[in-house]
Amino acid sequence: MRRYPVATPFRHGSCRRSFTTPREGASMSEAGHARFGPEPLPASAESAPSARVAISLRSDRGFLNLRLNPRDGQAVEAAERILGQSMPQAANTFTNDGHEVYWLGPDEWLIATVAERAAALGGELAEALSGFHAAVNDVSGGFVELLVRGADARTVLAKGCTLDLHPREFAPGQCVQTGLGRAAVLLAAGDPSTCTIVVRRSFSDYVRRWLENAARPHRACISAL
Amino acid sequence: MLLIECPWCGPRAETEFSYGGEAGIERPTDPYALSDEEWADYLFFRRNPRGAHRELWNHAQGCRRWFGVERDTVSYRIEKSYRLSGAGSGRPAAAHIEASEEKRR
Ligand SMILES: [Zn+2]
Numbered sequence: 001m002r003r004y005p006v007a008t009p010f011r012h013g014s015c016r017r018s019f020t021t022p023r024e025g026a027s028m029s030e031a032g033h034a035r036f037g038p039e040p041l042p043a044s045a046e047s048a049p050s051a052r053v054a055i056s057l058r059s060d061r062g063f064l065n066l067r068l069n070p071r072d073g074q075a076v077e078a079a080e081r082i083l084g085q086s087m088p089q090a091a092n093t094f095t096n097d098g099h100e101v102y103w104l105g106p107d108e109w110l111i112a113t114v115a116e117r118a119a120a121l122g123g124e125l126a127e128a129l130s131g132f133h134a135a136v137n138d139v140s141g142g143f144v145e146l147l148v149r150g151a152d153a154r155t156v157l158a159k160g161c162t163l164d165l166h167p168r169e170f171a172p173g174q175c176v177q178t179g180l181g182r183a184a185v186l187l188a189a190g191d192p193s194t195c196t197i198v199v200r201r202s203f204s205d206y207v208r209r210w211l212e213n214a215a216r217p218h219r220a221c222i223s224a225l
Numbered sequence: 226m227l228l229i230e231c232p233w234c235g236p237r238a239e240t241e242f243s244y245g246g247e248a249g250i251e252r253p254t255d256p257y258a259l260s261d262e263e264w265a266d267y268l269f270f271r272r273n274p275r276g277a278h279r280e281l282w283n284h285a286q287g288c289r290r291w292f293g294v295e296r297d298t299v300s301y302r303i304e305k306s307y308r309l310s311g312a313g314s315g316r317p318a319a320a321h322i323e324a325s326e327e328k329r330r
Contacts, residue, residue: 091233091288105288106233162238176234177287179241184286 051221053150055211061145062118063198064111065104066125068134075132082124083111094175094188102175102186102198110186112198115140144204146197148211152218153195157187159214167192181210227301231284232292232308245281247271248293275299282306 068075070089080087085097087109094102099121100112113121118140126136148157154165160181164170167189175188183206186198199207212222227239253259253267272278278298283291295304 092235105290108288162240177289178237179286 051150052152052218053148053156053215054221054223055208055215056147056149056223057208058145058147060115061143062113062115062121062138062140063143064113064118064122064125065137065139066109066111066134067107067136068129068132069107072132075129075134078128078132079125079134082121082128092176093173096173100188100196102188104177104186110139110143110198112145142201143198144201146199146204146207146211148195148197148215150193150218150221152215153193156211156215156218156220157195160210161187165195180207183207183210227303229282229294229303230306231287231290232306233290234284234287237284237287241284241286243283243285245283245291248279248281273298277304 066079068079070076076087083099083101085099085101086095087101088095088103091103091106094100098113102110102112104110111121118138122136122138129136154167154170157180158165161178163176163178165187170176170187170189172189172191175186177184177186179185180187180197180199183199183203185203185207188196188198190196197207212220215222228236229239229242230236231242250267250271253264256264259267276297276299278296280294280296281291282294283289290308292306292308294306296302297304
């Protein structure tokens with residue numbers, strides 16, 4: 001009878017520390033999103049004014065996933081009353097009036113807000129929508145927001161994206177879920193020289209490194225916000 | 226690379242999608258009434274035609290919705306893509322459920 005080798009049991013401390021695990025010495029008083037976020041971006045030699053592209057991490061963001069039937073006018077109204085702004089009904093657009101509300105699908109939105117407000121806002125939304133066929137989930141722990149700014153911001157992103165990112169096609173107020181490099185991301189167009197990337201936390205380190213590499217020929221300024 | 230039109234997001238690169246196989250396969254309402262051969266046919270056998278083919282695609286890196294596509298398996302030409310019935314399709318979910326209930330009777 002043939003004997004098969006038994007897999008070596010996992011030894012604690014034998015693997016390299018990844019960017020998504022809590023940093024050593026992080027105090028419990030730090031907010032969860034800060035403790036579990038990627039490590040601060042290494043400061044680059046390039047100073048902000050001369051940089052053609054600036055990449056920064058927004059570690060102060062909280063995220064809510066909202067699902068409801070867009071044809072249920074009362075549910076939309078109830079959600080919009082709590083948000084204090086309209087929800088985008090057109091595909092691949094977002095509204096920005098206090099929070100960012102991104103269209104994710106015909107019955108799904110992502111709300112980006114100040115991290116400290118996310119839990120309370122989620123509670124208020126859930127209460128207002130309790131009588132409707134709707135779902136509110138706090139997904140703050142699952143996403144990271146990166147900001148790519150500067151004259152070459154879109155040129156850098158275009159290196160890893162199949163979409164036409166020219167401001168004529170990807171105008172302010174539009175957002176797309178697409179691939180950047182090998183990761184799935186949400187791209188949002190602020191003004192012609194600003195793009196927001198919302199990416200799953202587990203992919204954030206990859207995307208950050210991909211951006212650093214893609215931005216290198218553009219006198220990149222990399223900083224943490 | 227195929228350029229596939231998502232019914233919600235518009236034309237996108239094939240790499241954003243995942244393939245879901247032949248469309249329009251209905252689950253038998255009473256599996257126990259079927260012979261093993263008929264059940265295996267439902268589970269495993271697909272038409273695999275040369276020419277026009279109705280298939281399912283999922284916009285995996287985009288809006289994550291399933292939709293239908295009519296594609297020619299020889300020329301790879303996509304004739305049309307369309308929303309499936311049900312929630313989020315532009316057709317009320319309740320009507321969809323009623324329609325399938327109707328069919329069952
Ligand atoms: Zn789509």
